[in-house]
Amino acid sequence: MIWTSRSEGRRVKRRAVQKRKRTEMMNSNKKYIPEDVTNLPLMIKNSARLYPSRPSLTSVDGTEYNYEELDRATQHVAVMLKSAGVGKGDNVAILAENSPHWGIAYFGTLICGATTVPILPDFRAVEVRTILEHAGVKTVFISGKLISRLNEGLPKTVEMVINTDDFQLLDVSKGVVAEPAGTLGELKKLNEESNISVSDKGFYEAGGEELASIIYTSGTTGRSKGVMLTHTNILSNAVQSGTVHQVVPEDRWLSVLPLAHTYECTIGMMVTLLNGAMVQYIDRAPTAAYLGPVLKKLRPTTMLTVPLIIEKIYRSTIKPALTKSAPMRLLMKFGPTRKLLSRAAVNKLKNFFGGQLRFFGVGGAPLAPDVEKFLLEGGFPYAIGYGLTETSPMVAGFNPDNAVFHSVGKVMEGVTVRIDNPDPVTKEGEIVVKGSNVMKGYYKDEEKTREVFTDDGYFRTGDLGIINKKGIIYIKGRFKNMILGANGENIYPEEIEAVLNSREIVSESLVMEYKGKLTARVHLKMELIEEQLHHLKENATEFQKQLQVKADEALAELMIHVNQHVARNSKLQLMIRQMTPFEKTATHKIKRFIYQ
Numbered sequence: 001m002i003w004t005s006r007s008e009g010r011r012v013k014r015r016a017v018q019k020r021k022r023t024e025m026m027n028s029n030k031k032y033i034p035e036d037v038t039n040l041p042l043m044i045k046n047s048a049r050l051y052p053s054r055p056s057l058t059s060v061d062g063t064e065y066n067y068e069e070l071d072r073a074t075q076h077v078a079v080m081l082k083s084a085g086v087g088k089g090d091n092v093a094i095l096a097e098n099s100p101h102w103g104i105a106y107f108g109t110l111i112c113g114a115t116t117v118p119i120l121p122d123f124r125a126v127e128v129r130t131i132l133e134h135a136g137v138k139t140v141f142i143s144g145k146l147i148s149r150l151n152e153g154l155p156k157t158v159e160m161v162i163n164t165d166d167f168q169l170l171d172v173s174k175g176v177v178a179e180p181a182g183t184l185g186e187l188k189k190l191n192e193e194s195n196i197s198v199s200d201k202g203f204y205e206a207g208g209e210e211l212a213s214i215i216y217t218s219g220t221t222g223r224s225k226g227v228m229l230t231h232t233n234i235l236s237n238a239v240q241s242g243t244v245h246q247v248v249p250e251d252r253w254l255s256v257l258p259l260a261h262t263y264e265c266t267i268g269m270m271v272t273l274l275n276g277a278m279v280q281y282i283d284r285a286p287t288a289a290y291l292g293p294v295l296k297k298l299r300p301t302t303m304l305t306v307p308l309i310i311e312k313i314y315r316s317t318i319k320p321a322l323t324k325s326a327p328m329r330l331l332m333k334f335g336p337t338r339k340l341l342s343r344a345a346v347n348k349l350k351n352f353f354g355g356q357l358r359f360f361g362v363g364g365a366p367l368a369p370d371v372e373k374f375l376l377e378g379g380f381p382y383a384i385g386y387g388l389t390e391t392s393p394m395v396a397g398f399n400p401d402n403a404v405f406h407s408v409g410k411v412m413e414g415v416t417v418r419i420d421n422p423d424p425v426t427k428e429g430e431i432v433v434k435g436s437n438v439m440k441g442y443y444k445d446e447e448k449t450r451e452v453f454t455d456d457g458y459f460r461t462g463d464l465g466i467i468n469k470k471g472i473i474y475i476k477g478r479f480k481n482m483i484l485g486a487n488g489e490n491i492y493p494e495e496i497e498a499v500l501n502s503r504e505i506v507s508e509s510l511v512m513e514y515k516g517k518l519t520a521r522v523h524l525k526m527e528l529i530e531e532q533l534h535h536l537k538e539n540a541t542e543f544q545k546q547l548q549v550k551a552d553e554a555l556a557e558l559m560i561h562v563n564q565h566v567a568r569n570s571k572l573q574l575m576i577r578q579m580t581p582f583e584k585t586a587t588h589k590i591k592r593f594i595y596q
Contacts, residue, residue: 033239033274039206039231041111043238043274044071051276054249057100057269059281060294065100067276070107075198077108077167081139082196082203084160088113091135091214094164095119095128096143098259098281101164103269105141106259110231111203114139115211117226118260120586125152127224131216132158135226135443142177150177208232214443215262217389226443227389229262236414236436237392238270243413245359245383245399247302249276252356254300256286256309261586262393263363267385268304277302288313292352299354304361307368308588310382314371315504318345339377346378357381359400363393364587366475366494369406370502376403384408386473388461390452391415392437395461396473407472419467420454427466428476428490432458464492481592483513485569491518496572499565504528505554508582510590517573520562521595523581524554551577 037046047056048071058064065073086092092109094116096102109116117135119128129152132140139160142150147170150161154172161170161177170177198204206212212234214226253272257264272279280298284290286309322341323329331337350357363385375382385397386408395417398409411417415435422429438459441449452460464476477492485491493511500509500520507523529550536543555575563571582590 037235038208039110039204039210040212040235040270041074041107041204041206043235043270044074044107045204047071047273047276051249054276055278056273057103057279057281059099060283063100065104067273070100070104070273073104074107074111077104078111078198078203079196080162080167081108081114082112082200084139086112086114086139086160087202088206088210090114090138091117092139092141093117093119093132093135093137094141094260095121095123095146095149096141096164097121097145097283098255098264099143099164099283100281101167102259102281103273105162105164106265109139109141110206110212111198113202113206113210116213118213118215118265120216120258120260121146122258122586123149125149129153129155131224131226135214135216147177206231208235209440211440213265215260215389225445225448227262228440228443229392230440233392233437233439234266234270237266237394238274240412240414240435240437241267241271241394241397242275244385244394244397244409247271247275247277251275251277251301252298253277253279253302253304254294254298255279255281255304256291257304257306257364258586261364262389263387263587264304266392267361267363267394295352295354299356301356302359302361303353303357304363306364306588307362307366307371310360310362310375311368311371311501313349314374318349318374319504321345342374342378346375346380349378349380359383361385363387363397365589366498368501369498372405376405386475390439390459391433391435391461392439394437395431395433404472407474409473410471411467411473416458417467417473418458419465420458420460422466423490426490428464429466430479431461431463431465431473431475433461434458464490483518489569491570496520496562496566496570499562500558503558503561506558508578508590510578510582510592510595511572512592512596514574514576518571519574519576520558520572521576521578521582522555522558523578524551526551529554 034046037043048067052068053066056065056067056070092114094102094105106116117131117137119131125148128149133155136157138157139162140158141162141164144163144165153176158172161172162168163170208231210230211228212231213229215229216224216226253268255264255268257268259265259269269279282294322332322345331341358381360380360382362382367384381400382403383397383399385394387393387395394412395415396409396411398404415433415437417431417433419427419429420432432454434457454460462479464479464482466474477494481493483491483493496511497509500506500522505525505528507525509523510521512519529547532550533543533546536546555577559572559575583594584590
C-alpha cells in the first residue's frame, strides 16, 4: 500500500483536474478553430461568427466594439487601404497608443495582404524615421498625440498617413504631415465611394508562412532589429498558450502594456480575441492613483504586466506595512506567521485589483525573488511566462495553480526546448528553441539571422538556464550579461541585482564589470534620505552636504549586505551612485549598453 498525506492527495487530485482541463481546452480550441483558419484575419472572422454580440476591444473613454462590429470595422479599413493601392508586399506602420483602433488598423492591414510594422509609442522621432526607412513603409497609422514623432520628415516610400483617432487621411503632399486632406475624407466616406469589396481577390488570402508583422525590438544591447513574424508564428502561439492557462469568453482583460510589443499583442490581444473575451485599454500611464477607479469599475479577471509594476506596489505599500514595527518584523521571520500575514496583505491587494482577478501574468523581465515569495505564500494569482519577440513570444510558463518558485514554468505544448552546450557540473547552458512560434528571421539581415540559429534549426535565445527532470525551466541570466570571474566561475549580474533591489533604499540597480572590478551602479530612493534630514531643509548648503554623506553611507551598507548574501565569486568591489533613473526598454529592462 502507498501512503500519502492529505495535502499530497489534494495536490495529486488538483493536478489531475488541471491536466483534464488543459486537455479539454486544447480539444475545445481544435473544435472552434477550423482547419481553414490559416491566418489572423480569418481568426477574427471566426470569433465574430462564434461571439457576435460579445464585447471585444473596448476603452475607458467609452469606445467599444463587439465581435461583429470589430470584424466589420477591420474590413472597412482593408477596403480603404486596398482603394489606395495597399496590398501584398507592402509594409504598413502603426504608431499609436493602445486603443480599439490600434487593433482595427492592425487587422485591416492584414486583411488586404499587407504586413504590419508596429512601432513603440516611446520611440523618438529619429528612431521612428529609421524604422520607416529600413522597412520601406508605404502607409503609416498614427494617433494625433504622436504626430510629432514624424517631425524628422517622411521617407520617400511613405505615400499615406492615417490618423487612428478618426481614420482620416492626413496630407503628406509636401513630405511632412499636415491637416486632414478633406477631399478624401473619413474612412466611412471612402468606403461608400469605393466599388471594392472584401469578397474580391486579394482579401483574406495571406498564407500561414507569409509575414504578419515586422517588430523592431527596443533591446538592451542597443541595436534595434526587425523581427519577422508570420501568421502561423502568432496564431500558433496564441493557441499554444492555452496549454498554460484557459481563457473563457467571460474573461475581462485590462491592458496596461504597449500593443506594439509582442507580449501584449499576442497574449493580450490575440489570445483574448481567439477565445471570445474582452479587453479594455487605458489612456495613460498605469499609476496606482489612476488605476484605482478603473479597476473598481472593470473588475478585471486578467492582466498582463511587467515585474516593475507589482514590485513597486509591494515595496512602496505592502512591505512597509509588514515591517513597520519590531513585533511585525519578528513575525515575518517565521514561516507560519509570515504566510498568515502575507495572505491578509494579498487579500487587500486582490481588492485593489477589483476582487475578480484570476490571472496576473508577469513577463518581459525576471520577477524579484522577495516579491515572488510574497505573492506565492500569500496566494496571489500570479503567473510567469518566458519568451522573446523572436518566439512570438511565449516559450514556457505556469498559471496560478502550478507556480514553481523562481522558475518560468514548463515548456508549452508544441514548442521544443533544449540546453545547448551545458556545463558538465552545473548543467547550465544556452536555452535554444524550435517550434511553429519561432520567427522567420531578421528583416534585411541574413547574416544576423544565420548567427541566431543552430545548424539543426534551433533559435538561440541568448538566455542561460537549466531544465530539471520535470521539464521546468530556471533562467540564470543573459549570456551577454554574464561576467567571467577571475577563478573562471560564471557571475550572473541579475542575481546580484535581485539582492540589491530587495532593499527598501534601492530604486534600481545595474551590476557590471568596470575597470576590472565587479561594480554596482545604484539608483537610490533619495526621498527616504531627505525625510531623515527634513530638519535641515532651511539650510540648503548643510542639507546637500548631509544628503551626500547619507547616500555614501547607504551605498557602503548596501555593499556589506550584498556581499553577505551572494556567492563568494559574486562579491561586489565597487559601488557607484546612479544619479538619474536608468533608461529602459518597453518592458522596463535597463538598456545595459548605455552604461557599459
